Amino acid sequence: MLLLNIGGFTIAGMTLAGFAGKYHWFFDLFSHFRIQYFAVLTALSIFYTLTKRYTMASFLLLFTAINYYVISPYIWTQTPEPATEAPVYRALISNVLSTNGEAEQLLSFIDETNPDIVLVMEMSPPLLSTFEPLRAAYPHQLIRPRTDTYGIAFYSRYPIRQGDAVEAGNVSVPVLSLTLDMEDQLLQFYGLHALVPVSSRRYEHQRLQLESIADQVKAQDQPTIVAGDLNTTQWSHHFRSFMATSQLEDPSRQYSIMPSWPAHFPPLAIPIDHFLHSDDVFVVRRFKGPFIGSDHYPFVVDFSIRNTQRPPAF
Numbered sequence: 001m002l003l004l005n006i007g008g009f010t011i012a013g014m015t016l017a018g019f020a021g022k023y024h025w026f027f028d029l030f031s032h033f034r035i036q037y038f039a040v041l042t043a044l045s046i047f048y049t050l051t052k053r054y055t056m057a058s059f060l061l062l063f064t065a066i067n068y069y070v071i072s073p074y075i076w077t078q079t080p081e082p083a084t085e086a087p088v089y090r091a092l093i094s095n096v097l098s099t100n101g102e103a104e105q106l107l108s109f110i111d112e113t114n115p116d117i118v119l120v121m122e123m124s125p126p127l128l129s130t131f132e133p134l135r136a137a138y139p140h141q142l143i144r145p146r147t148d149t150y151g152i153a154f155y156s157r158y159p160i161r162q163g164d165a166v167e168a169g170n171v172s173v174p175v176l177s178l179t180l181d182m183e184d185q186l187l188q189f190y191g192l193h194a195l196v197p198v199s200s201r202r203y204e205h206q207r208l209q210l211e212s213i214a215d216q217v218k219a220q221d222q223p224t225i226v227a228g229d230l231n232t233t234q235w236s237h238h239f240r241s242f243m244a245t246s247q248l249e250d251p252s253r254q255y256s257i258m259p260s261w262p263a264h265f266p267p268l269a270i271p272i273d274h275f276l277h278s279d280d281v282f283v284v285r286r287f288k289g290p291f292i293g294s295d296h297y298p299f300v301v302d303f304s305i306r307n308t309q310r311p312p313a314f
Helices: 002-020 023-049 053-074 104-113 201-216 237-246
Strands: 090-094 117-121 140-144 152-156 160-167 174-181 186-193 224-229 273-277 281-288 299-305
Touching: 002 023, 002 053, 023 053, 023 201, 023 237, 053 140, 090 104, 090 224, 090 273, 117 186, 117 224, 140 160, 140 174, 140 224, 152 160, 152 174, 174 201, 186 201, 201 237, 273 281, 273 299
Parallel strands: 090 117, 186 224
Antiparallel strands: 090 299, 117 152, 140 152, 160 174, 174 186, 224 273, 281 299
């Protein structure tokens, strides 16, 4: 019973700490596990109620309610009806893991789902040969392998009219900034693997990355997508700031959250891989892929571009 009491008080404290991410990077780490807090606190509340320890049950129910309030917009969702008859495109997003010895599984999933565009993060030099077959099916590419975990690659069936790997926020990690010609519309696409915020320096650099991209998105006047491993969840301070500045939409509010990491231990999985879009992009469908040997699950998004006119050709 003592251990249960300690556990309950600890999770209550972690619940509150998650709201203080604005003030210290360490507190923000606690913001990511809201679903787990809710599940454990619910179970403990029921246990204490059944054993007639009502004071402790009431205390834990308070923190259960707090976590429920935070995650509820991503649980009680309603998929909107498509508002356009525009063509539907398919994107596949995956952090493949730079040391993945089973990366062929991702190739099989790509072949199975037949996406129009593919974003692969943690593209290391040894993995280049594994993904060489994609070059035939996807003639338009921008590939920046690295020996660390921040290599990135983009494959497309549609032409890249403008594209480069840039350093967002002067952080030396490549972010892909691409203008795609999607037949009827130009689409701005940002692909990134944000820094892991596990120190004060990395937390600050992640903030600089996301702020820089948010400012660029805000200045865009065409349909825009930001996708990749952002290494942050919907409940963190950096993510909320990014969304407020960029004014992008999160399809998790229509399709529920999609925990993607760590794939090796699903009970602790959190949603750190994202597909965010401007309001003139409509998400038709979204689903998570299978285990591919990575610590992340891949995911697929079907989307269309609605109510827009194509700018003059370049």
